[in-house]
Amino acid sequence: MPEPRLVDLFALSPTHWAQCTALLAAFASSCALLRTALMLEAVLSRGVRLAIRVLSILPSPVVAAVLVLSAARYPTRAWMNLGLATIVLMAWYAGALLPRLVRPDVDRDDTRSVLLGACIALATGLVAALVVG
Amino acid sequence: MRDRVYVSHRLLRIACVAVAGAGCAGNLVTAVGYPLTFPILGIAAPKDPHLFVVTSLFAFTLGLVALVALLRRRAASLLALAILGNVLFAAPTFVLCAVGRADPFYYSPVAWSVLEIHLFFLFWIQAKGEALFALQLDVFEGIDVPARSGSTRALLLGVTVEGKSALDGVGAGLKRRGYDVDVVEIGAEPLVLPERQDWDLVVVVSPDDRLAAPARVEEILRAAAYREVFQGRDAAVIVTSRGAARRTMAAIALRLERAGANVVAARAIADATLPSARTELESLGVSLADRAHTRPHWTLLLRGLRSAPAEDRHA
Numbered sequence: 001m002p003e004p005r006l007v008d009l010f011a012l013s014p015t016h017w018a019q020c021t022a023l024l025a026a027f028a029s030s031c032a033l034l035r036t037a038l039m040l041e042a043v044l045s046r047g048v049r050l051a052i053r054v055l056s057i058l059p060s061p062v063v064a065a066v067l068v069l070s071a072a073r074y075p076t077r078a079w080m081n082l083g084l085a086t087i088v089l090m091a092w093y094a095g096a097l098l099p100r101l102v103r104p105d106v107d108r109d110d111t112r113s114v115l116l117g118a119c120i121a122l123a124t125g126l127v128a129a130l131v132v133g
Numbered sequence: 134m135r136d137r138v139y140v141s142h143r144l145l146r147i148a149c150v151a152v153a154g155a156g157c158a159g160n161l162v163t164a165v166g167y168p169l170t171f172p173i174l175g176i177a178a179p180k181d182p183h184l185f186v187v188t189s190l191f192a193f194t195l196g197l198v199a200l201v202a203l204l205r206r207r208a209a210s211l212l213a214l215a216i217l218g219n220v221l222f223a224a225p226t227f228v229l230c231a232v233g234r235a236d237p238f239y240y241s242p243v244a245w246s247v248l249e250i251h252l253f254f255l256f257w258i259q260a261k262g263e264a265l266f267a268l269q270l271d272v273f274e275g276i277d278v279p280a281r282s283g284s285t286r287a288l289l290l291g292v293t294v295e296g297k298s299a300l301d302g303v304g305a306g307l308k309r310r311g312y313d314v315d316v317v318e319i320g321a322e323p324l325v326l327p328e329r330q331d332w333d334l335v336v337v338v339s340p341d342d343r344l345a346a347p348a349r350v351e352e353i354l355r356a357a358a359y360r361e362v363f364q365g366r367d368a369a370v371i372v373t374s375r376g377a378a379r380r381t382m383a384a385i386a387l388r389l390e391r392a393g394a395n396v397v398a399a400r401a402i403a404d405a406t407l408p409s410a411r412t413e414l415e416s417l418g419v420s421l422a423d424r425a426h427t428r429p430h431w432t433l434l435l436r437g438l439r440s441a442p443a444e445d446r447h448a
Binding site for chain 2: 016019020022023026029030034037041044046053063095099100102103104105106107109110
């Protein structure tokens with residue numbers, strides 16, 4: 001059996017789908033937490049503001065890219081990968097919800113941007129599944 | 134949701150210290166005792182023992198850094214460093230495990246690092262800007278406290294149609310407590326201020342403009358020409374927003390502080406045109422009029438983790 005390459009890890013391959021899902025889930029929830037943490041850092045800084053806006057949506061194109069890559073490499077798994085992506089997006093949403101446990105003044109946008117990003121990622125994955133399927 | 138903290142600061146600190154301490158101890162034991170423990174546990178010996186010991190000691194050091202940050206309460210940058218270090222440790226270790234170049238046993242320290250990262254983020258989120266949400270919570274505690282002596286005049290500065298509704302609500306609350314209220318809209322033209330300027334309170338009402346105050350509001354707050362409007366007065370911030378208001382509130386409050394004002398309240402209103410929001414705004418006006426005892430130190434926001442212990446406020 002050939003040694004797996006890094007790209008196999010990010011393509012939701014049959015042998016590495018669990019690891020890829022876990023990695024993406026940790027990445028997505030960390031993005032949400034970092035975004036919330038930065039909300040009150042350097043409040044007059046445009047750079048931090050830009051970083052927050054990037055982090056608001058970053059997991060979405062990453063998950064979308066993984067779905068497209070996996071659909072291209074493993075067409076028969078394209079539909080199942082949509083389910084895995086949903087798990088990742090749920091972790092992202094959980095990451096955005098977690099700060100509500102420790103702060104009462106969280107913004108509604110903390111979770112709303114996640115829902116928007118989830119729609120974009122899943123729509124991209126759906127199109128990819130339809131194209132290869 | 135607004136007025137409830139589900140996990141207190143004390144509890145969160147204990148959890149963070151416990152997790153960091155356990156990680157620290159685990160990594161030290163692993164680095165020193167792996168020749169004895171790994172065969173007993175059936176774990177494959179590391180391919181490169183020196184790299185393994187260095188990596189374990191690196192993770193141990195990260196734990197120590199986190200412990201210092203958590204226990205000394207004066208080291209926000211150390212906590213950020215611990216988070217970054219955990220990411221640098223966990224990501225490559227995870228990838229090495231996933232591609233089969235490391236024993237699956239090493240997933241366990243990775244999982245521990247992910248737990249640490251999440252807990253440290255929550256600690257950071259809670260500790261940073263504690264004054265901001267104290268300002269939001271405490272302002273209503275002033276209701277039914279007798280009004281302060283001295284001037285009972287207030288200046289409401291606001292912008293946009295949505296902001297006008299907020300101005301009306303707060304103005305109504307202040308008037309109920311006997312305040313004379315001057316309302317000045319912030320537009321493209323220079324401010325037209327009344328001649329009599331002995332205000333006891335200045336309220337700035339602004340919409341959120343994608344995580345910042347609109348440029349017009351920024352200009353007013355920064356202009357030296359308007360410095361005397363804010364200098365030495367109590368000030369409040371009200372941000373009308375459809376979702377994100379925390380950062381805009383913080384930015385305006387910081388500008389007010391720099392202009393010499395004493396920020397006594399900050400509040401976000403999701404939709405100032407709703408009847409419920411109007412009621413809340415009016416209550417806010419009443420409580421602003423009665424702001425006798427609650428004067429949280431806004432500058433705590435700037436100090437972040439270096440601020441005074443937060444347990445009392447969070448408990």
